[in-house]
């Protein structure tokens with residue numbers, strides 16, 4: 098985005114408090130390039146940061162009170178230290194939970210006034226929640242002069258989401274938001290939390306990534322997620338491995354399983370991990386266009402083996418390919434959400450239009466879309 102968000106939060110802070118903020122901080126949302134449902138199998142993921150971000154103007158206070166204003170929902174919330182109790186309701190829990198997680202980790206955090214705005218779509222699977230947590234964390238860490246390494250920041254933000262808000266998620270979203278760098282994707286090993294920057298200079302390669310939100314309501318997502326997860330855990334137990342990440346010989350593993358559905362679940366996770374590793378290799382050796390068949394294969398695997406796609410998502414991917422996208426896949430946990438399509442530079446609008454036309458023919462709601470270059474992670478802006 099342009100830097101109008103900086104002016105917006107600064108102007109609001111000024112008029113609200115009659116003084117300038119101490120600074121302005123931002124943290125991005127993310128898309129996952131490849132590696133779906135691999136995280137809880139101790140496997141590999143590769144997100145990159147969106148240009149869309151949560152931007153916060155902030156200044157310390159002299160008491161144990163935090164005020165936070167979201168210019169998106171035009172709401173101001175206030176909480177004190179004694180109110181920092183896990184399970185807090187409302188959107189401000191994503192902010193309060195960061196103060197709580199910092200305090201739990203032994204950091205001293207003074208009260209503060211925060212004003213924020215965001216252009217990360219909410220509830221589309223692009224991690225507006227992690228962007229909010231990580232922007233808050235970055236602002237508070239700076240204001241309180243806390244030395245916290247990037248991976249540690251991601252873990253604290255995750256702690257907020259898991260233990261304070263109460264949403265069971267892996268580390269990918271927060272790691273992407275804190276650790277991503279411009280023109281790179283982040284290869285993350287979800288067992289060791291080892292992380293590597295992988296070149297994804299789409300612009301330099303004459304490529305674009307179209308992100309299209311199918312706007313499908315996420316029905317059934319929690320229960321379906323739980324059954325996929327337990328199926329993977331059961332399979333790992335039968336195969337005698339700590340997690341499906343440890344399956345080296347897929348054919349041998351499949352022969353040990355009687356249940357067809359479980360076999361397909363395992364095939365998805367094991368092949369998806371292999372695709373992430375292959376994606377790292379093709380990107381590191383500059384063969385960017387070879388990413389495309391990996392995106393296609395990932396989608397097929399999610400559709401046929403893991404069965405987490407829905408008709409809107411499948412139509413979006415199929416239409417993207419029809420309109421000349423080099424490769425396309427659903428991104429995110431499934432049952433709706435977004436697709437990504439790798440397209441030649443300048444082709445995004447035409448591809449998006451074709452998908453939109455096919456959605457109209459099928460009687461689906463109109464999708465929304467944007468083009469997203471890999472962008473920087475959380476940082477101070479001013």
Ligand code: ADP
Pocket residue numbers: 151167168169170187188189191214215218219220221222223224225226227229
């Ligand atoms: P996602 O992370 O996929 O966008 P989540 O359900 O995990 O969806 O998080 C969305 C929630 O995060 C919102 O319901 C709201 O509580 C909070 N949130 C995100 N961005 C903002 C914002 N700009 N202002 C206020 N609350 C926000």
Ligand code: MG
Pocket residue numbers: 224225226227
């Ligand atoms: Mg979220």
